[in-house]
Amino acid sequence: MNKKFLTILLSIIIILVMFTVLTLTLNMMNSIIVLMHLVVIWIIVDFIFFIIKKCRKKPFKFYFQGIIAMVLTAVYLTFGWYFAHNVVATDYNLTTDKDMNSLRIVQISDSHIGATFHYKEFSQYVDTMNKENPDVVVITGDFVDDDTSKEDMIQSCKALSKFKTKYGVYFVYGNHDKGYYGKEYRGYDGNDLAKELKKNGVKVLEDESVLLNNKFYIVGRQDYSEVEKGGTRASAKDLVKNLDCNKYIIMLDHQPNHYKEEKNANVDLVLSGHTHGGQLIPITYSGEWLGMNDKTYGYEREKNTDFIVSSGIGDWSIKFKTGCVAEYVVIDINK
Numbered sequence: 001m002n003k004k005f006l007t008i009l010l011s012i013i014i015i016l017v018m019f020t021v022l023t024l025t026l027n028m029m030n031s032i033i034v035l036m037h038l039v040v041i042w043i044i045v046d047f048i049f050f051i052i053k054k055c056r057k058k059p060f061k062f063y064f065q066g067i068i069a070m071v072l073t074a075v076y077l078t079f080g081w082y083f084a085h086n087v088v089a090t091d092y093n094l095t096t097d098k099d100m101n102s103l104r105i106v107q108i109s110d111s112h113i114g115a116t117f118h119y120k121e122f123s124q125y126v127d128t129m130n131k132e133n134p135d136v137v138v139i140t141g142d143f144v145d146d147d148t149s150k151e152d153m154i155q156s157c158k159a160l161s162k163f164k165t166k167y168g169v170y171f172v173y174g175n176h177d178k179g180y181y182g183k184e185y186r187g188y189d190g191n192d193l194a195k196e197l198k199k200n201g202v203k204v205l206e207d208e209s210v211l212l213n214n215k216f217y218i219v220g221r222q223d224y225s226e227v228e229k230g231g232t233r234a235s236a237k238d239l240v241k242n243l244d245c246n247k248y249i250i251m252l253d254h255q256p257n258h259y260k261e262e263k264n265a266n267v268d269l270v271l272s273g274h275t276h277g278g279q280l281i282p283i284t285y286s287g288e289w290l291g292m293n294d295k296t297y298g299y300e301r302e303k304n305t306d307f308i309v310s311s312g313i314g315d316w317s318i319k320f321k322t323g324c325v326a327e328y329v330v331i332d333i334n335k
Contacts (some may be wrong), residue, residue, distance in 0.1 A: 007310055011066030018070075029317050037077060042069035046304035080280075080320035085116055087125060087313055089132065090327045092299055094306055096268060098248045100215040105250070106134035107329035109273025110312025111156070112145040112176065116326070119155035119313060125313065125328070132330050134213070136167040139202070140273045141174025141254030143221060144194070150187040157196035167212045169202045174254040174274065175225035176316075180244055205252065207234040209243060213311070216248035219267070223254045225273045236265035248333070256309045259294040263305040267331070270307045277311025277324025297324055 015038065022031040045065045053059060106129050112121060129137070137160075144153050163169050178190030194204045203210065205220020212218065219240065222233035236258065240249060249268045256272035277297040278284030287293035300307045309333065311324040 004084065008063060008066065009168055011070070014070065027320060030319050031136070033318060033320060034073070034077060036291060038069060038073045041073050045069045045072070066119065077320055080322040082147055083325045084315050084319055084321040085326065085329055086330060087128075087326045090310070090329050092308060092329065092331045093100065093332060093334070097243050098246065098268070098335070100333070100335060101213070103216065103248075103333040104133065104135045105271075105329075105331040105333070106132055106137045106326065107140060107308070107310055107331065108143075109140040109254075109271075109310040109315055109329075110142040110174070110276060110316075111139075111314040112142055112148070112312075112316045113156045113314065114148040114152045115145055115315050115317065119152050119159060121269065122156045123159040123162070126162050129328055130162065130164055134163070134165050134330075136165055137163050137169040137171065138218065138250075138252055138271060139171040140252050140271050140310065141172055142176045142312070143174070144318075145176050146186065148186065153188060153193060154196055156199045157193075157202070160197070160202055161200035169203050170210070170218050170220060170252065171204050171225045172220040172252040172254060173204075173206070175223055177223075178225075179276070188332065194207050207239060209239060211243075211247070213248075216250060217243055218253045219243075219249060221237050221251065221253040224257055225255075231267070234268060237261045240265050240267065244312070256293050256307065259300075259302060259305075259307060262307075263303045266307050269331075270305060271309070271310070271331075273310045273312050273331075275309060275311070276315065277309075277321065279318060279321060279323055280325045 019031050021167055022034055042065065045068050049065050066164060111122060113119065158170055173190065177188060177193055183189040195330055197204055207222045209217050209219040221239065224233065226233050236251065243249060251262060251267045251270045253270055253272050256276045262270050275287055275293055275296050277303050285296050288296055295307060295309050297311055308329065310329045311327055313328050315321065315326065
């Protein structure tokens with residue numbers, strides 16, 4: 001009994017030390033994430049040992065559960081850290097009956113510059129994405145975070161100028177790009193971000209569309225957060241009503257929340273992000289279960305519309321991904 005008590009006490013001390021170190025090196029949120037995983041895994045391990053003890057009909061000499069739980073948590077979250085910081089390419093191949101040449105799109109979403117990487121790493125990712133030979137690059141929101149420094153923002157915008165495409169780079173705002181805490185908090189606002197993007201050849205679309213090669217449109221929606229702040233954004237139907245429906249229509253909408261509206265507007269392809277692919281197991285699909293999102297991650301076809309949700313190339317405050325991977329998306333569209 002004394003040995004068990006000492007083992008538990010030692011485990012608690014180790015946990016407190018670990019929590020303190022994580023809070024100082026990462027932040028409070030990630031420390032809580034680690035602690036929550038540890039508690040859940042510890043409960044599971046305790047239950048398994050309880051069953052084993054009942055079967056073997058004699059107690060264990062030492063209390064191994066705490067050590068095993070800490071090791072399993074460390075291994076599990078090490079994979080989660082890797083998945084959040086190791087960016088991969090995810091490929092989709094789509095077809096259309098509309099008259100257009102083959103088209104390769106590279107989609108970047110939710111980079112949240114400064115969270116899991118800074119501008120130097122982002123510049124390297126741009127070099128990697130350039131090797132995909134994109135015809136067009138689209139950025140579907142949350143390029144920067146509320147805590148992205150002004151220097152990070154400026155230099156990351158400069159990195160976008162390195163893209164070599166036929167049709168350019170296009171951007172729509174996410175809910176974090178304009179900042180939730182006012183210009184004084186990070187030293188710039190959404191207008192300053194737009195100026196830097198435009199300075200580096202990026203076209204910012206706010207409820208606007210552009211016709212490219214006389215074959216396809218890119219339509220950029222204002223983010224739904226504008227409505228939540230008391231503003232407005234155009235409906236999908238209004239955005240496409242003056243477009244030639246015989247041409248392929250690509251809609252950029254940061255939050256995957258309005259699939260019914262977009263498919264009824266006969267959009268061909270909708271690209272989104274925002275969900276971070278569900279981020280962590282078991283909350284992965286909670287956004288869908290609660291009716292907050294129409295889809296959490298990946299590809300779906302409804303009626304005549306293809307929908308793709310990216311898990312994002314970066315991350316926000318949470319530094320782990322256990323329900324998905326960090327990615328940029330490569331989409332090939334062929335007649």
